[in-house]
Amino acid sequence: MTDGSPQIARRDLMRGASAAMVTLAYAGKAHAIAPSAPPFATRFAPALNAFRELGGPDIPGRLQWMKAHGFRAIEDNPCRRRPVAEQELIGQTLADLGMEMGVFVAGRWAGEHRGEGPDVPPLTGGGEDAMKAFVTGIRESLPVAARTGAKRMTVFPGVKSPQLSHDRQMANVIEGMKRAADVCAAADVTMVLEPLNTRVAYSLSFMTSPDEAYAICKAVGSPACKILFDFWHVQIEHGHLLATLDSVWDEVGYVQYGDNPGRKEPGTGEINYATITRHLWSKGYRGIIGMEHGQSIPGAEGERAVIAAYAALDDEARK
Template identity: 45%
Template sequence: MNRKHFLKSLLATGAFASLGGMRAIATPGNRSMHSADTFTLNYAPHFGMFGNLGGSDFLDQLRFMHDAGFRSLEDNEMRNRPVEQQKRIAAEMSRLNMAMGVFVAHTIGWSEPNLTTDDSAAHDKFLEEIEQSVAIADRVNATWMTVVPGRLHPRLELAYQTANVIGILKKAAAILEPHGLVMVLEPLNPLRDHPGQFLTKTSQAYEICKAVDSPSCKILYDVYHQQITEGNLIPNLDYAWEEIAYIQVGDNPGRNEPTTGEINYPNVFEFIHSKGYDGIIGMEHGNSMPGKEGEQAVIDAYRECDPSL
């Protein structure tokens, strides 16, 4: 059945209705239940993705995610949230037995070079923020934090920039290792979303991680970014696999849920599953349709693409 028609049939049969004060979750096969089956892979939504179905309150959204079968949360903005809010989120996730995905560990150099330079002040600020992120990770029970080396230096050869990045990441890894924490380097696409950024390709991140040579410096492989930058998704995942610690997804074009673009997510997820991956897959994308129908479409897309046990 066409997915949009399927969604309309769910709405018509009252799949979003409340049952005895308990939230009903619609799942494929036109079933409704209070707590849906979990997924084969560990997908992590973010706050706002289910704001209509889950409600405006963050804790209510967490409960909805759990009821829908998700067992992790991703929150790029965690380091910017008030401490008390971080604690409340962490406490509810602990109660629900949900895991914390990545948060952004530092101020990213979107417009000015920072880690690609030999500027000691920029490096000191980065290391200070890494120290702060250790405390945040402890507070919210996180293991992974996103690091983006920042903008290309316009007057410095790429090899020198690479050496600068490797040098500062070695210092950051020395801070993180005693705590069992992992910074994950995210290559970003330069063609659509992030022109001028230093780190763009899987092979480049792989080279840097090999040079840093630390369990606290690994790759965040974002399928959306790499479809735009280089394609060849499964072979690149396979070759860099030993350095990949975290995965994010979104379809292209549009950066919405799987099944809305050109990426063959059933095959990609099946490959990830075949590698024995038991980490988190961050749902770093928007919803292709607004409102409750669009939010249910996100859930249905992951049900459709999730590998079978």
């Protein structure tokens, strides 16, 4: 399948471009870098903290480097914890470069699902204090979205409340999400609910399957409440990736990649990201694909390997 874009394999272009690009990136102030790699057709989004070796330590320089290497979006899980001035710098630089912000983590941090606090009543347990704490976390995240230009925020319903049945916890989560969705809809921001795996990462998570996220989104019934389908989490907890994706597709608002085992770049594990990327493309998905993983090789060499992996996927997508 093609979209009318030039059919020169991106890998070939990258090979010629990369040495010159690195020099320019380090030389660089804003707009000093001539784009020499065509944009990826697929809207892959590295973490803002990725490519620190090749892209350099400062945020605007690194974003320029990412743009010059074909990336049109980023994501930044810890954005909420950054100083306000840094959030504004990110938003301004993205706007100047014509790039997009994917997601950041809103409300409570994922570490909570590993037992790393904070000590607040869980949404799953219900009650007014829990509802208010949850909605406050979401409300307080909206200015971060405004500063960075994010239209989506990653949201977790939080930890299990083992004293209650699963159904009762679901009812509590749905009520909390309805309240939060009203607040988000008014700000034109979408919560994307991410099912987390309990086997490798987050043993205390309540919402672990795309089906649960789907049930919540259907019950909430708001464009401000959708699913974040992270293939790494789903592979570990559930598997059957393409059929599972298709079965919840009408509620999916965002997707993320990462191979398994190890949560490194595509091609380093058991997940067939070539097939997945083609599948997403053929379904008409042109949204952001978050690159939520580490590198299989450390340092600059590993960063080049990550780009090569995505260049190969981008070529695959349109076949």
